[in-house]
Amino acid sequence: MEPCESWAALAAGGVAGVCVDLILFPLDTVKTRLQSPQGFRKAGGFRGIYAGVPSAAIGSFPNAAAFFITYENVKSVLHPGSASYLSPATHMVAASLGEVVACLIRVPSEVIKQRAQVSPSSTTLQILSHTLYHEGIQGLYRGYKSTVLREIPFSLVQFPLWESLKDLWSWKQGHVVDSWQSAVCGAFAGGFAAAVTTPLDVAKTRIMLAKAGSSNASGNVLAALSGIWRTQGLPGLFAGVVPRMAAISLGGFIFLGTYEKTRQLLL
Known part of the structure; x- marks a missing residue:
C-alpha cells in the first residue's frame, strides 16, 4: 500500500468516525441505558442525552483511523494474487485485525462514555478520575476482551457483506459504485450485523458498567x-436491539459513505 493511500485511509477513517459518533450519540445513549443493569429510567431515561460525549469526541478520530489504516494495509498485503473467491476471507481477516488494533483506543473511551451515559449527573472528567483512582489503568480496559469478542463477529458479518454488496451493485450497473451507493450498502450490512451481535453488545455493556469486585x-x-x-x-439478551440497529444502520450509511467520499477526495 502506497504511503499516500495509507494517509488517505487514516484521515478518511478518522473523519468518518467523528461524523458518525457525534451525529448518532443520542441513539447510543438510549441503547446503553436500555442495556444497563439498573434499567432505562434509573440510568437517566431521556435526560442528559449527551452525557459522555467528550469521551466519544476525543476517541472517535484515532479509533476509526486505526481501524481503517489496519484494514486497508492488511487487505493490500493479502489481496495480491488472491483468487476472487478468497476475497471474503481477506476482508474478514483485515476487519478482525483492524478491530483488535482499534479497540486499544476504543475501549478506554467506551468505558468512560458508557459510565457517563448512565450517570448524567457526573461529568466525563469526574468519571475518568474516579475510574483511575479506584481501578487504575486496568479499569479503563475493563471489557477489552468482551469488546473484541463483540467487534470481531460484527466485522466478520459487516465488512464482507459491505464489500460483496458493492461488488454486486458495481456489476449490475457496469461501473464502480458511487460514495452514496457505498453508504447504502454500508447501512444494510451494518443493520444486519448489529441485529445478530446484540447479545454480545449487552454483555459488553454489563461488564463495563459492573461495580468493581462484582x-x-x-x-x-x-x-x-x-x-x-x-x-x-x-428479551434481556436483545435489550436495545432497535436503537442499536437504527444507530448502526445510519452509522453504516454515514461512516462508510463518508469514508469512501473522503478517501476519493484525498486520492
Missing part, C-alpha cells in the same frame, strides 16, 4: 450472557 467485573463474557439469560431471558 462477578461481571471479571470480564467473563459467557458468565455475563448466562446471567442475563437466567434473569431476563431472550
Whole structure:
C-alpha cells in the first residue's frame, strides 16, 4: 500500500468516525441505558442525552483511523494474487485485525462514555478520575476482551457483506459504485450485523458498567450472557436491539459513505 493511500485511509477513517459518533450519540445513549443493569429510567431515561460525549469526541478520530489504516494495509498485503473467491476471507481477516488494533483506543473511551451515559449527573472528567483512582489503568480496559469478542463477529458479518454488496451493485450497473451507493450498502450490512451481535453488545455493556469486585467485573463474557439469560431471558439478551440497529444502520450509511467520499477526495 502506497504511503499516500495509507494517509488517505487514516484521515478518511478518522473523519468518518467523528461524523458518525457525534451525529448518532443520542441513539447510543438510549441503547446503553436500555442495556444497563439498573434499567432505562434509573440510568437517566431521556435526560442528559449527551452525557459522555467528550469521551466519544476525543476517541472517535484515532479509533476509526486505526481501524481503517489496519484494514486497508492488511487487505493490500493479502489481496495480491488472491483468487476472487478468497476475497471474503481477506476482508474478514483485515476487519478482525483492524478491530483488535482499534479497540486499544476504543475501549478506554467506551468505558468512560458508557459510565457517563448512565450517570448524567457526573461529568466525563469526574468519571475518568474516579475510574483511575479506584481501578487504575486496568479499569479503563475493563471489557477489552468482551469488546473484541463483540467487534470481531460484527466485522466478520459487516465488512464482507459491505464489500460483496458493492461488488454486486458495481456489476449490475457496469461501473464502480458511487460514495452514496457505498453508504447504502454500508447501512444494510451494518443493520444486519448489529441485529445478530446484540447479545454480545449487552454483555459488553454489563461488564463495563459492573461495580468493581462484582462477578461481571471479571470480564467473563459467557458468565455475563448466562446471567442475563437466567434473569431476563431472550428479551434481556436483545435489550436495545432497535436503537442499536437504527444507530448502526445510519452509522453504516454515514461512516462508510463518508469514508469512501473522503478517501476519493484525498486520492
